[in-house]
Amino acid sequence: xxxxxxxxxxxxxxxxxxxxxxxxxxxxxxxxxxxxxxxxxxxxxxxxxxxxxxxxxxxxxxxxxxxxxxxxxxxxxxxxxxxxxxxxxxxxxxxxxxxxxxxxxxxxxxxxxxxxxxxxxxxxxxxxxxxxxxxxxxxxxxxxxxxxxxxxxxxxxxxxxxxxxxxxxxxxxxxxxxxxxxxxxxxxxxxxxxxxxxxxxxxxxxxxxxxxxxxxxxxxxxxxxxxxxxxxxxxxxxxxxxxxxxxxxxxxxxxxxxxxxxxxxxxxxxxxxxxxxxxxxxxxxxxxxxxxxxxxxxxxxxxxxxxxxxxxxxxxxxxxxxxxxxxxxxxxxxxxxxxxxxxxxxxxxxxxxxxxxxxxxxxxxxxxxxxxxxxxxxxxxxxxxxxxxxxxxxxxxxxxxxxxxxxxxxxxxxxxxxxxxxxxxxxxxx
Numbered sequence: 001x002x003x004x005x006x007x008x009x010x011x012x013x014x015x016x017x018x019x020x021x022x023x024x025x026x027x028x029x030x031x032x033x034x035x036x037x038x039x040x041x042x043x044x045x046x047x048x049x050x051x052x053x054x055x056x057x058x059x060x061x062x063x064x065x066x067x068x069x070x071x072x073x074x075x076x077x078x079x080x081x082x083x084x085x086x087x088x089x090x091x092x093x094x095x096x097x098x099x100x101x102x103x104x105x106x107x108x109x110x111x112x113x114x115x116x117x118x119x120x121x122x123x124x125x126x127x128x129x130x131x132x133x134x135x136x137x138x139x140x141x142x143x144x145x146x147x148x149x150x151x152x153x154x155x156x157x158x159x160x161x162x163x164x165x166x167x168x169x170x171x172x173x174x175x176x177x178x179x180x181x182x183x184x185x186x187x188x189x190x191x192x193x194x195x196x197x198x199x200x201x202x203x204x205x206x207x208x209x210x211x212x213x214x215x216x217x218x219x220x221x222x223x224x225x226x227x228x229x230x231x232x233x234x235x236x237x238x239x240x241x242x243x244x245x246x247x248x249x250x251x252x253x254x255x256x257x258x259x260x261x262x263x264x265x266x267x268x269x270x271x272x273x274x275x276x277x278x279x280x281x282x283x284x285x286x287x288x289x290x291x292x293x294x295x296x297x298x299x300x301x302x303x304x305x306x307x308x309x310x311x312x313x314x315x316x317x318x319x320x321x322x323x324x325x326x327x328x329x330x331x332x333x334x335x336x337x338x339x340x341x342x343x344x345x346x347x348x349x350x351x352x353x354x355x356x357x358x359x360x361x362x363x364x365x366x367x368x369x370x371x372x373x374x375x376x377x378x379x380x381x382x383x384x385x386x387x388x389x390x391x392x393x394x395x396x397x398x399x400x401x402x403x404x405x406x407x408x409x410x411x412x413x414x415x416x417x418x419x420x421x422x423x424x425x426x427x428x429x430x
Contacts, residue, residue, distance in 0.1 A: 001221065001222045001223075001224060002217075002218045002219070002220065002221060002222075003217050003218060003220060003222070004203060004215075004217040004220040004266065005202070005203075005217070005262055006217075006222070006262060007260070007261065007262045008222055008259075008260060008261065008262070008264060009258075009259070009260035010162070010224045010225040010258065010259060010260070011054075011225055011257065011258035011259075012224075012225040012226055012227055012257050012258065013029060013257055013258070015028050015029075016028055016029055016031060016054055016257045016258035017054065017258035017259075017260060018033070018054070022035070022052050023052075027054050028054075029257065031054040031055060031056065031257055031258075032054070032055055032056070032057065032058045033052065033053070033054055034052070034053045034054075034055060034058050034059060035050055035051070035052050035053070036050065036051045036052075036053060036177060036178070036261075036263060037049075037050045037263070038050060038051075038175055038176065038177070038200065038263035039200075039263075049200070049261075049262050049263040050261050050262070050263050051161065051259055051260065051261025051262065051263040051264055052259060052260055052261055053160065053161075053256045053258075053259045054256065054257055054258040054259065055160075055227075055255045055256045055257060056227070056229060056255035056257065057251070057253075057255055059179075059253070061249070061251075062179065062236060062249055062253035063236060063238070063247045063249070064247045064248060064249060065247060066238070066245040066246065066247050067245065067246050067247070068243060068244070068245050068246075069237070069244050069245065069246045070244070071105055071106065071108065071244050073106075073108060073109045073110060073401055074105070074108045074109075074110055074126070074239075074244070075110040075113055075124065075242075075399050076110075076113060076117040076124060076143065076195075076239075076241075076242030077113035077114055077115045077116055077117055077122050077123075077124060077197070077242075077394075077397070078113065078115075078116050078117075078397075079110075079113040079397060079399060080397050081397075081398075081399065081400050081403075083400070084397070084398050084399070084400055084402075084403040084404075085398075085403075086112075086357060086395065086396065086397045086398045087357065087360070088357070088360070088413065089354075089355070089356055089357075089360055089362055089412060089413055090354060090355045090398070090402075090408065090409075090412065091347065091348065091352065091353070091354040091355075091408075091409045091412040092111075092352055092353045092354070092402070092406050092407055092408050092409060093349055093351075093352050093407040093409060094151075094190070094349055094350065094351025094352050094407070095109060095127050095129065095190070095351070095406055095407065096407070097129060097131065097188045097190065098129075100131070101131055101132050102129050102130055102131050102132065103130060103131075103132050103133065103134045103137070103182065104128065104130055104134055104139065104155075104182035105134070105137075105139060105237060105244075107128050107129040107130045107131070108126050108127075108128050108193070109126060109127045109128070109129065109401055109406070110124055110125070110126050110399045110401060110402075111125045111126060111127060111333070111353060111355075111398070111399060111401070111402040111406065112124065112125045112333060112355060112396035112397060112398055112399065112402060113396070113397050113399065114331065114392050114394035114395060114396045114397065115197055115198070115303075115392070115394045116197070117143050117144070117197050117241060117242045118241055118242070120197050120198055121197060121198050121296070121303060121394070122197050122198065122303065122392065122394045123144075123194055123195055123196055123197060123198070123303070123304050123390065123392050123394070124144075124194075124195040124197075125192070125193070125194055125195070125333050125353075125390050125396070126192070126193040126194075126195065127190065127191070127192060127193075127353075127406075128148075128189070128190065128191055128192075128193055129188065129189075129190055130153065130155065130182065130184055130187060130188065130189040130190075131184065131187055131188045131189075132184055132187075133181075133182070133183040133184045134181045134182050134183065136232050136233065136234040136235070136252075137181065137234065137235045137236075137237070138179050138180065138181050138234065138235070138236045138237070138252075138253055138254070139179070139180060139181070139182075139236070139237045139238075139239075140177055140178055140179045140180065140236070140237075140238055140239070141174075141176060141177075141195070141238075141239040142176065142177060142238060142239060142240040142241075143176070143195070143197060143239050143240065143241065143242065144176055144195045144196050144197050144239075145173055145174060145175050145176045145195075145196050145200060145201065146173070146174045146193055146194070146195055146196070147171060147172075147173055147193065147194040147195075147196060147201060147292070147306060148166065148171060148172045148173075148174065148191060148192075148193055149171050149191050149192040149193070149194075149335065149337065149388060150166055150167055150168045150169075150170065150171075150189065150190075150191040151168055151190050151191045151192065151335070151336075151337050151338075151350065151351050152168060152188070152189060152190040152191065152351065153167075153168075153184070153185075153186050153187040153188055153189025153190060153191075154166065154167040154184075154185040154186035154187070154189065155167075155182055155183065155184060155185060155189050156182070156183040156184075156185050157172060157174065157180050157181075157182055157265065158180060158181045158182075158183065158226075158228075158254055159174065159178055159179070159180040159223070159254070159265050160178055160179050160180070160253070160254055160255075160256045161178065161222075161223060161225065161256060161259055161264050161265060162222070162223025162224050162225055162226045162264075162265070163223055163226050164223050164265055164267050165185065166267060167186075168191075168337060168338070169269065169270050169271055169337065169338075169386065170267055170268065170269050170270060171267065171268050171270060171291075171306075172265065172266065172267040172268075173201055173265060173266050173267075173292075174265050175200070175263055175264065175265060178264075178265060179236065179253050179254065180254075180265075181254065190351060192335045192353070192388075192390075194304060194306065194390045196294050196303070196304055197303075198294050198295075198296060198303035198304070199294050199295050199296070199303060200294060201292040201293065201294045201304070201306070202292065202293060202294070202295070203215055203217065203292065203293075204287075204290045204292070204293045204305075209276060212274075213274040213275075213276050214273065214274060214275070214276065214290070214291070215268065215272075215273055215274075215291045215292070216272070216274070219268060219269060219272040220266045220267070220268045221266065221267050221268070222264050222265065222266050223264075223265065225256060225257065225258050225259055226254075227254060227255050227256055227257045228252040228254040228255060229252070229255060230251060230252040231250060231251045232250070232251065232252070233248065233249075233250060234248070234249050234250070234251060234252060234253070235247070235248055235249075236248075236249060236253060268291075270291075270308060270310065270337075270386065271310075273291060273308050273310060275288075275289055275308075275310060275312045276288060277312065277313075277314075277316075278315075278316045278319070279315055279316070280316065280317060281316050281317050281318055281319050282316060282319055283316065283319060283320065283321060283322075283323070283324060286307055286309075286323065286389070287305065287307070289307045289308055289309060290305050290306070290307050291306050291307065291308045292305075292306040293305050293306070296393060298393070301329075301393050302330075302391065302392070302393065303392060303393065303394075304390060304391065304392050305330075305389070305390075305391040305392075306388065306389070306390060306391075307388060307389040307391060308386070308387075308388050309341065309342075309385065309386070309387045309388065309389075310385065310386045311381065311382055311383050311384075311385060311386070312381070312382055313379060313380070313381050313382075314379070314380045314381070314382060315379045315380075316377075317377060318377070319377070320372050320373065321342075321372055321375075321377075322342050322343045322364045322368050322369075322372050323342075323343045323363060323364065324363060325361065325362070325363030325364070326361070326362070326363060327359050327360065327361045327362075328356075328358065328359070329358055329359065329393065330358060330391045330392065330393055331355070331356070331357045331358045331391065331392050331393075331394065331395055331396045332355070332356045332357075332362075332389050332390075332391050333353060333354070333355050333389065333390045333391070333396055334348075334353060334354045334355075334356075334387055334388065334389045334390075335351075335352070335353045335387065335388055335389075335390075336348050336349060336350050336351065336352050336353075336386075336387045337350065337386040337387060337388065338350045338384070338385075338386050339383075339384035339385040339386060339387075340384065340385055341385060341387045342368065342382055342385065343363065343364045343365075343368050344364070344365055344368065344415070346365070346367065347409060347412070347415065348387075354412070355396060355398070357395055357396055358394075358395050363416075365415040365416060366415075366416070366418045366419050366420075369419065
């Protein structure tokens with residue numbers, strides 16, 4: 001079903017969805033009516049999100065006594081290791097697959113955390129490595145919504161509200177509180193996850209750009225209803241306040257036969273993102289490439305921005321076209337989906353990541369600077385490139401995994417070492 005933030009309705013059996021009301025005395029097919037609220041009941045109408053589900057069992061039957069479990073590589077903020085230095089410019093090669101059997105939960109590797117999961121601000125960034133499907137096992141996060149960016153392999157997200165198949169050059173958002181199982185379709189699979197503790201992702205305001213371009217609502221897709229009626233021993237894992245708890249039940253919790261509402265998972269094809277940019281001179285701020293934004297309490301300053309750098313034409317005259325050198329109040333974690341990034345043509349590999357924390361200077365390396373400074377400024381199309389950025393107003397703290405186990409490029413800081421002093425104070429010299 002197309003649309004972002006739409007009010008959808010869908011049923012897997014005819015007549016399963018009540019019409020004209022939400023909570024009939026008796027639902028058809030012997031179903032239970034249940035509401036999943038993604039916002040406070042009293043949130044403004046344009047922000048209020050909820051979905052009515054008509055299911056085989058109410059959700060209280062999908063949990064029993066909880067037992068705390070440990071997922072040692074999945075961390076939540078605040079997570080500050082006193083032995084890890086987060087101040088610096090960092091870059092990593094792609095995290096390699098191993099012979100270890102990993103599913104969606106055991107294969108999650110936290111790279112950075114920011115903010116505080118308990119006060120519902122900030123984020124965490126992760127790499128996922130998946131080599132096998134979850135077997136009669138299910139998960140939901142009470143802490144966060146997950147923005148998933150595949151880089152390799154294909155996954156299937158079997159959720160309470162329907163099925164999403166996801167592959168590289170697509171993204172998906174799984175809302176807070178939604179139960180799902182992840183299956184491996186084509187693997188091994190690797191990708192990136194932004195765990196959003198704060199307000200939900202939304203489309204950015206386009207301002208003077210107007211009604212079109214960037215990410216358009218019609219290109220987001222929400223699944224139709226699909227249910228499982230299976231009575232088999234199953235486990236449900238819940239992430240709550242940064243801790244993981246597991247409960248055992250005797251059936252599949254994916255038993256929603258019909259639903260209607262605007263709180264639902266969604267996928268988006270990044271190839272439909274329509275970038276805009278300068279068509280005469282100068283280089284706009286990278287915020288021009290924002291796909292999704294999660295607002296904070298500070299107007300115009302995001303809890304998280306998801307920014308996409310994809311194929312596009314460069315036409316600006318008398319302009320240094322790559323990203324300029326800068327320091328920023330935002331912390332920028334980048335990932336490479338495929339190809340080369342124009343500001344760092346060497347070393348930023350597909351599957352790799354980089355981190356430029358708040359108020360730390362960064363910009364093009366020498367080769368990128370010299371090439372852009374001396375190029376013939378004809379129209380050039382950037383091809384074979386798709387990178388992204390998770391940007392937040394909070395400092396991002398490295399985990400021990402990011403600092404000591406992930407393939408950190410120790411020489412990354414040296415990429416600016418051979419930038420030359422070119423200053424000449426002689427009159428008339430440019």
